[in-house]
Amino acid sequence: MAAPPGTPVNFTRKVPDGDEMERLVCSDCGFIAYENPKIIAGAVVTHGDSILLCRRAIHPQKGRWTLPAGFLEMHETPAEGAMREAWEEARAKIEIVDLLGVYTVKRISQVQMFYRARLTDAAIEPGPESLEVGLFTLADIPWDDLAFPSVHWALGHFQEIAGRDDFAPFTNPPGWENV
Amino acid sequence: MAAPPGTPVNFTRKVPDGDEMERLVCSDCGFIAYENPKIIAGAVVTHGDSILLCRRAIHPQKGRWTLPAGFLEMHETPAEGAMREAWEEARAKIEIVDLLGVYTVKRISQVQMFYRARLTDAAIEPGPESLEVGLFTLADIPWDDLAFPSVHWALGHFQEIAGRDDFAPFTNPPGWENV
Numbered sequence: 516m517a518a519p520p521g522t523p524v525n526f527t528r529k530v531p532d533g534d535e536m537e538r539l540v541c542s543d544c545g546f547i548a549y550e551n552p553k554i555i556a557g558a559v560v561t562h563g564d565s566i567l568l569c570r571r572a573i574h575p576q577k578g579r580w581t582l583p584a585g586f587l588e589m590h591e592t593p594a595e596g597a598m599r600e601a602w603e604e605a606r607a608k609i610e611i612v613d614l615l616g617v618y619t620v621k622r623i624s625q626v627q628m629f630y631r632a633r634l635t636d637a638a639i640e641p642g643p644e645s646l647e648v649g650l651f652t653l654a655d656i657p658w659d660d661l662a663f664p665s666v667h668w669a670l671g672h673f674q675e676i677a678g679r680d681d682f683a684p685f686t687n688p689p690g691w692e693n694v
Numbered sequence: 695m696a697a698p699p700g701t702p703v704n705f706t707r708k709v710p711d712g713d714e715m716e717r718l719v720c721s722d723c724g725f726i727a728y729e730n731p732k733i734i735a736g737a738v739v740t741h742g743d744s745i746l747l748c749r750r751a752i753h754p755q756k757g758r759w760t761l762p763a764g765f766l767e768m769h770e771t772p773a774e775g776a777m778r779e780a781w782e783e784a785r786a787k788i789e790i791v792d793l794l795g796v797y798t799v800k801r802i803s804q805v806q807m808f809y810r811a812r813l814t815d816a817a818i819e820p821g822p823e824s825l826e827v828g829l830f831t832l833a834d835i836p837w838d839d840l841a842f843p844s845v846h847w848a849l850g851h852f853q854e855i856a857g858r859d860d861f862a863p864f865t866n867p868p869g870w871e872n873v
Contacts, residue, residue: 525704525723536767541720544704548727552766554805587731588715592798592871593805613862614796617807619771626733626772628796681860683792692771 552624555665556596557584558632559673560609565650566670567639568657569604572646576662582629582669583607593628601632605648608636616672616685618665620694629669664694731803734844735775736763737811738852739788744829745849746818747836748783751825755841761808761848762786772807780811784827787815795851795864797844799873808848843873 528537531547539548559582560567568580583604587596594611601607612631619626641648651657653674661667672685687694707716710726718727738761739746747759762783766775773790780786791810798805820827830836832853840846851864866873 525720526725541704543722546705546727548725550768551730551732552768552770553730554733587805589729589731589803590800591731591803592800592865593796594865617772617793617796621769621771624768624770626766681862683860684863686771686773 550624552626554587554593554596555584555625555627556587556591556593556600556630557582557627557669558597558601558609558611558630559615559669560601560605560607560632560634562634562637562650565652566656566673567601567605567607567634568649568651569641569645570647570649571644571662572641573644578646579660579662580657580666581662582666584627584629594630597628597630597632602642604642604645606638606640606642607634607648609633610635613680614684615676616665616669618668618685618687619692620665622694627665629665631673664691729803731805733766733772733775734763734804734806735766735770735772735779735809736761736806736848737776737780737788737790737809738794738848739780739784739786739811739813741813741816741829744831745835745852746780746784746786746813747828747830748820748824749826749828750823750841751820752823757825758839758841759836759845760841761845763806763808773809776807776809776811781821783821783824785817785819785821786813786827788812789814792859793863794855795844795848797847797864797866798871799844801873806844808844810852843870 525541525543526539527542529540530537569583570580571577583601585600598609601609609632615631616629639648676682704720704722705718706721708719709716748762749759750756762780764779780788788811794810795808818827855861
């Protein structure tokens, strides 16, 4: 039976000449598929006192609430990526305010950059990856039904620096450095 | 003649099913080599009033001075990557202070994260990628012989927030957003 699409059947892990680390190398043509950490770009988007959340239509964590965020694409700045994701997931037009947090999920080699941002147009609606989207006051946020730890962290840190603009961006909370 | 090692002879650019962007796909096995922006992690490392610089032994910009910095590897935080690079390039043991800047070089899809850091041990020496290493006061920095624009930016921003710890990290200077 053929391997499913995307399975690297011809790739083996070895240390290329002149390198010091194992890389994924094609046994046929020698192509090196370098693996490096990927960037997630996202935003805590406000409209007045409310925060934009999206209920996920896709796995993982399908059905749970998240901040608009996703993989940074080639030739984007992280801020541009956060704006694109807000549009893709919530049809939200936003402007970036500042960098709220740089979180790391080492296990899966992700660096997650969350910005503070504002809606520039009140109209929002679910994109293809969202079941629904909504604006929640802090009191109404479904804290027990959030999709990922970093969504908790970003929302918590957002509350912590409410009204300030001279803070250093947050990193993973104490005890969560090595997740 | 065989293609040189690393040449993706079996890969073509196409839009995989369920995707919206062109990806690099192996014509033989269907493996998708996703390309995403890469993170550079580096540091402005101080020892008293001096800053650590490394003269590059490798291309690009061989012979010019740079801050210790390099590609983030899998399962590292950006701060850990900056520490590793300081060791690799200058045999420098450092501690991270805070995040100085997040620069983007869109043309080559790099997100560069520079930290402020301190030497924890005065001993430094060139690693394999450096011709020499040195500690420079701001007055002595070889401004006309720096390797990359982001080295200029990081050193300039470092001066700008001397003595402060409540600043937001810098981004590309005005006019340099789209390099």
